[in-house]
Amino acid sequence: FVGFRPDLEAGPIHYDEEQAGLSNRIVIKFSHVVAENTPKGLAAIYFAERVKEKTAGRVEIQVFPNGILYTEKNEFAALASGQVQMIAPALSNLSEQFPEFLATDLPFAFPNDEAVKAAFQGKIGQMLFQALERQNIKGMAFWPNGFKQMTSSKQELIKPDDFSGQVFRIMPSKVLAAQFQRLGAKVVPLPFNEVYPHLEEGKVDGEENTISNIYTKRLYQVQNYLTLSNHGYLGYAVLTNGRFWNQLPADEKQAIEEAMAETTQWLNNLTERMNEEQLAQIEASGQIKIHRLLPEERAAWIERLTPLYTEYAATIGPDLVQAVKELQQ
Ligand code: LMR
Numbered sequence: 001f002v003g004f005r006p007d008l009e010a011g012p013i014h015y016d017e018e019q020a021g022l023s024n025r026i027v028i029k030f031s032h033v034v035a036e037n038t039p040k041g042l043a044a045i046y047f048a049e050r051v052k053e054k055t056a057g058r059v060e061i062q063v064f065p066n067g068i069l070y071t072e073k074n075e076f077a078a079l080a081s082g083q084v085q086m087i088a089p090a091l092s093n094l095s096e097q098f099p100e101f102l103a104t105d106l107p108f109a110f111p112n113d114e115a116v117k118a119a120f121q122g123k124i125g126q127m128l129f130q131a132l133e134r135q136n137i138k139g140m141a142f143w144p145n146g147f148k149q150m151t152s153s154k155q156e157l158i159k160p161d162d163f164s165g166q167v168f169r170i171m172p173s174k175v176l177a178a179q180f181q182r183l184g185a186k187v188v189p190l191p192f193n194e195v196y197p198h199l200e201e202g203k204v205d206g207e208e209n210t211i212s213n214i215y216t217k218r219l220y221q222v223q224n225y226l227t228l229s230n231h232g233y234l235g236y237a238v239l240t241n242g243r244f245w246n247q248l249p250a251d252e253k254q255a256i257e258e259a260m261a262e263t264t265q266w267l268n269n270l271t272e273r274m275n276e277e278q279l280a281q282i283e284a285s286g287q288i289k290i291h292r293l294l295p296e297e298r299a300a301w302i303e304r305l306t307p308l309y310t311e312y313a314a315t316i317g318p319d320l321v322q323a324v325k326e327l328q329q
Helices: 017-023 039-054 075-080 099-105 113-121 123-135 174-182 192-200 211-216 242-246 250-285 295-305 307-311 318-327
Strands: 026-031 059-064 137-152 167-170 186-189 206-209 225-241 289-292
Touching: 026 039, 039 059, 039 137, 039 250, 059 250, 075 225, 099 123, 099 174, 099 225, 099 318, 113 123, 113 225, 113 318, 123 137, 123 225, 123 318, 137 211, 137 242, 137 250, 167 174, 167 192, 174 186, 174 295, 174 307, 192 206, 206 211, 206 225, 211 250, 225 242, 225 250, 225 295, 307 318
Parallel strands: 026 059, 167 186, 167 206, 225 289
Antiparallel strands: 137 206, 137 225
16 A cells, blocks of 8 residues: 555654645636636736735635636536536626626626726726626626627618628627617627637628627637727626625635735726727727728717617616616706
8 A cells, every 4th residue: 555655654753834735725716708818817917916916825716817717608507516616698698697797798787998997996886786696696807808899790880870781790698789780680698709700701791899809819810890989888797696605704705805906906907908009909900991980980880879878778678777877967
């Protein structure tokens, strides 16, 4: 028996405190669907480093990017059942379980970055996190990505009627579907991983996304037109399972919360610059025609899409829709 364990032959067993500590370590699997070189991808890594530092390695965050572990279709179920302990879905992806999240998909909901901050640090953020409690999910933070832009392979998107007859990929969200339908387009909900192949094969004509997603997944290489419309916002809710969270020791909870706050602040300073730099790269590639939506063009989109606020008030909740409208005043 001892022959199998040469370490035991070496003499009395030495009690290794570090080793013992490691065996008690808490592992948090953090699954997400985007590339590492994106706001969310970088934030997940930064967060893992902060947690490791603050807990002296007692808590290990293992990050799984690019949907390698779970995609949007099953990451929420994986969190709820304890297969992973953290996810950071785009807000739209939570709207099937929690219709309140449709509020953030209302067209032109956020006029600028200040409105985004006011929303998620204020009443709107609170209402969204409260909704999650219905399924014992704890909202840890809102992470930014940026404003969404429109792309198409078929036709430049300048007037509302330019969308007519095209097929757009969307995240599964009733409001996003309604947005394109009001523009005369059809929609296909698809996980993020499937966007590039669908565009490449011409199964869908266009999509909406942030510059960092368009750049890192090379969507601009399979699209002909990009309209800088800022018509919607892409943000994330970082979530953990309430049952998992509640059994963590208090000092580990505190360390994780501090790391999360530092990560969010770090990310807030990074995303705008990142989207700008990656837009410059896309522009320099010369592979896609870029149009910057003019104020009068934007006004026509807003006019076409505003009825969604009334149409979806009951589904979303009138208070939440009212709070979004107040961002625009
Ligand atoms: C998308 O599916 O387009 C985005 O939600 C991906 C992401 O998480 O940024």
